[in-house]
Each structure stands twice: as structure tokens, then as C-alpha cells.
Amino acid sequence: MSGWADTVLICIVLTSFVLLGSSRLGACIRVVALQGVLLGFLTLAGRQDASSLRAPILALVSTGLKGVVFPWLLFRALRDADVRREVEPFVGYSLSLLIGTAFLAGSLWLAGRLPLPNPTMSPLVVPVALFTMLVGLFLIVSRRKALTQVLGYLVLENAIYAFGVGLVEGTPMVVELGVLLDLFVAVFVMGIAVFHINREFDHIDADQLRTLRDWAG
């Protein structure tokens, strides 16, 4: 099973790199959806007890949410917003990719120093999760559009989920489903907010949101 998990994890790293380098919003949404589907596979690959239904149910719910519902919500926000379909980053694409490479190296180094008590899955889980987290945070701060910030948040959430799948067993299913429900509502509310931001400002650039501060100047 470890071979499977490794393949999926490497695919997750690749999707993160695609996100850093791609310029079309639509493509970014699809890539994040693909990452969600890959996580579903990871849940299946990581299951210990073949007879229990827990992993298949979770994989099904999370794949359905991340692979179908979220892209649909985000595409709808994108269509309603009717904005230019480009990402418009603060940091250029090639520089983003370069920074991504540095993140990967850093994550591998850091993961080597974290003593894992009982490696349940592939040893690649920790570095991949760390790398994907960093990419998510980087996307939030380096991209201009509110919609891209939502995507960054989703990538961050994916990374944490991967961490949980790889390292933790025995979280009750209710809690896992609760986490997914929260995530769903979060994306739903953020989608509505993106829609309103567009209506209010005629674009979805989050960098226009800078009226509120303490000292004008």
C-alpha cells in the first residue's frame, strides 16, 4: 500500500507546483479540486483496517465536497463576478515557482528533524503536508484576488487534512465529518462574500480592502 500512498503524495506536490505557476483562475480552481480528489485516494491508501467502512465513507464525502461541490461553488462565484480570469499575483510566476522549490527543500529538511513516533504510512506524509501548508499560506499572501485567497485557504486545509490522514488514527468520524461540514460552510460563506465584494467594488481584488486602519496616511 505504501507505493500507492507515495504516488498520491507526489501527485499532491505536483499539483501545488502547478498552482504556483498557473495564471488562469479557472485552471487554479480545477487543480485545487484535483488535489481534493487525490486526498480522497490518500484516505483510502492509508486505511489500516480493510473491513471498516470509516475510510471509504470519509474518502467519499471529502472527494465529493472538494472535487465537485467546491469547484462548482467557486466557478459560480467566478461567473457571477465576471472578472478577468487572470490570477494577477503580487509575486511573479517564475519567482513563485522558485520560492516553491525553496519551500520543498525546507520541508524535507524540517521533516527529517521531526521524530515521528509510529510511522503509520509513508514517511513522505510529513514533508508533503508541510510543503503544501507553506504553499497555501504563500498563495493567500501573494495573490491579489479574494477568490485566490479562498483557494489558498483550501490548499492549507488540504495540507492539514493530509497530515491528519497520514499520522492520526482513531479520530471519531463525527469529528471528521464536523470538520468537513465547517469547511463546506466556510467556502459557502466566502463564496457569498466574494460575490458581494465584486458587487461593491466591481472587482474581486482583496488589495482594495484597505480603508479600515488606525492612522490615515
Added chain:
Amino acid sequence: MIPSLLLIPAAAGVLAYFVRRAGPRRALLVLAAVAHAGMTVATWVVEPAPAWGGWLALDALGRLFLTITSALFLAAALYGVAYLREEGHGERKDVDEGFLFDNAPEATFTACLLLFLAAMTLVTVSQGFGLLWVAVEATTLASAPLIYFHRHHRSLEATWKYLLICSVGIALALLGNFFLAVAASDHGGTSVRLVLPDLIAGAGGLRIVWLKAAFLLFLVGYGTKMGLAPLHTWLPDAHSEAPSVVSALLSGALLNCALLGIVRVQQVCAAAGQAAFGQGLLVGFGLLSMAVAAVFILGQADYKRMLAYSSVEHMGILTLGIGLGGAGTFGGMLHAVNHSFTKAMMFLVAGNILTRYRSKSTDEVRGVLRVVPASGILWTIGLFAITGSPPFGPFLSEFTILKAALDQGRAGVAITYLILLAVIFVGMATAILGMAQGVPRDARMAARAREPLLRVVPAAALAAVVLLLGVYIPPVVRTALEDAARALG
């Protein structure tokens, strides 16, 4: 009993969304608030049985915070009825920039308010760390639409910042949950359940490195939500742009819920013999928050923002108290109670002032005592209470924390604490006394205005509680606080 505490506001919230007419909907809001408060009082008499295999239970700390939340919500619901009656619908003029805007539908607002209460109740009764996380994130999602009640660009900006910053912060707390699970997993494969009593009982077998890492992530994650500097950046915006009744709940009830998240993990650390690790960090974050708040309170031109920074300050004070440990923890917990009631009262009064003067600027508002006397008196009382003057509750708790610092021989901490408190007193007193006294600049404003009873009585009741806590702490409350303090080491 615990399931019905959760179900009452949740069901009322869903129902409120579908009630068409304003009158019955407002009645439903008050009814749900009264029922919730009644149930909460009953938990003090009859110990509620743990539900759902121990995942939901009410310990001393949870009950204390549940009581604060429920009491504040009742006050806010009563005030909210008057508020919605006056300002609920119709186009109105923005107080800062003069453009016209509309409000969100009242049904959505009421529904979110009640769901917000349900989420906060879930925070206080969660014993499982995973469930606690789900509940804290749910409070963010239920309250985001409340901040965007006034539909204009500034409140939208505040909502977006709140949603994104808090969601990212709380995502880190989820990672903290997983780290905690790794810390609790055993070599053999039998792991400790991530439920508070189990974790405390099995604390000796936790992996310390992972526990410490988990504590850091929880502190950053829930600290973002709690408004600890430097993670507080969303807080002044959200509190100043939300309707005052929502600001009162955010500041008085929601920040406590986030605090509870940090306190829970500190409880586990204390049981594992690692109390000192967390305490050092808490003292640092506490003093930093106070310092940042002091800088922004001095010369603050917007009185709602000033109150928001004051919340950052008080979160700093009680974090400092918990960080000092021993008597300081008792002071910190007591301060959580005092701050909640005082700050909620002040935000409600700020809402009255805003309604009358249509301005959030400390310079433009003059003569509150003359124009709206009841609000003016409460506003002045609020100033002295919130800055820790006797005979109000915050004086007692702030003094307890100071004494704890001195008893431990930490003169540096004590002196910094006193200087910051003095600076904040000067900053707030200048602004608030200036607003209360004098005569309004605009002569048309000078006439005495009508003050609806429902917009004064809830705030006055909260003020009475603050005064009572300053002169007499009921034995049940003292026992609850002592239990809470003991659990934290």
C-alpha cells in the same frame, strides 16, 4: 440537559429564518434567549449528565463561561429588539462617509444570532478537542454574516478580514489537534482519547515534544480568534463595523470561547508537568497585547475602535494572569467574567450614542450626559469599571493579578503591567470624559432625547453585575473560579 441547551438556540435559529413577520421573529429571539438562560441557571442547581459518551459535559470552567455567554445573550437579545425596531430596515445614511446603504434581511440576522449562540454553547460544553475545534470554527462562520449587517464596503472589508484571518488561524489550531493526537498515541497502538478527562488522566504518557508543538499551534490558532497581539488585526475592524449589539457579543462572549480553547490545552500541559512552558509564552503574549493596545488607544479617534483595542488589552491582562499561575490564574478567570460584562455593557451604550449622534468620532460627540443622560451615566461608569477603578469588579481582578506578580517576585512584569494600565487609563479617560461632558457642537443635537427602556435597562443590569462583583463574589462563583484555577496549576 446539555443536548437541549444546544438544540434550543439552533432550532430557534433555523425557525427564525423562515418566520416572515418581524414581531413574532423578535419574540422568538427573546424567547430562545430566556429559555437558554433558564436552562443555564438550572445547570447550577442540577449537575447535568455528560452526553454522547463523555464528549459533551459541563465542568466548572465550562459552566462559568456558559453562564457569561447566556447572560450576555439575554441582554443583547432584549437590546436587539429595540435596535431592530429602530434601525432594522430601510435605507439609511452612513455615519462616516454619508452614502446610502441598506441592511441585511432581519430574518438572516436573527437566525445567525441564534446559531452563533448555539455554536458558543457547543464550545463551552465540548470536552473533546476535535469537537471544540469544530465549534470554534462554527462561531466564526455564524458571526461573519452578523458583521456584514450594514451592507457597505467597510463592513464587507471587516467581514472578509475576519473570515480569512480567523479561518487561517483556526486551521493552525486543527493542526494542533493532530499534533496532540500524535502526542497521545502510544507505541503499542492503544491511544489516549482526545477527551479532556482522559488526556488529563493519561498525561504522564504523552510525548512532550509533540505536546509542546501542539500547545504552540493552539496558542497561535485560538490566539488569533481571541485577539492576542500581534494576531489581533481583524478585531478592531470587525468590532467597529459590526452593529453594536453584535460587537457586545463578539467582545464579551466570543473572545472568551477562544480563550477556553487555549485554557483547555494548558490544562493538559499542566497535568503533564509542562505548565511552565505554556506560562512563559502566555505572560509574553499578555504583556505584548497590552502594549499594542496602549499604543492604539492613545489618540484613537473612533470610540468603537477604542473599545475594541480595550478588548485586546483585557485579553492581554487575563492571558498574563493565567500565565502567572496560582493566584494569578484565579485573577485571570475572574477578570474574564468582569471584562465580559463590562465590555458588553459599554458596547451597548456605544450603540445608543451612535444612534443619537450618528458619529463614531470621539471628537464630534460632546455632552452625552446632557443629551442622553442614562446612557451618559452608564458610559462614565463603564469608563471607571473598564480601567480598573474601585469599587468595580475589574479592579479586584486586576489587583489580584498584580499581587500574584509581586508575590512571585516578578517586579519587571508588575511594573510594566502598571505602566501600561496607567497609559490606557489616561487614553480612555480623555476620550470618554470628553464625550460625556460639555455641550454638543451642533445646537440641534442639544435637546434631551428619548431613550427607549430596552436600550438602557440591559446595559444597566450588566453594570449592576459588574458593581456587585466588585464588592461581593457569590460563594458559588468563587468555588467555580477556584476549581478552574486549580485545574490550570
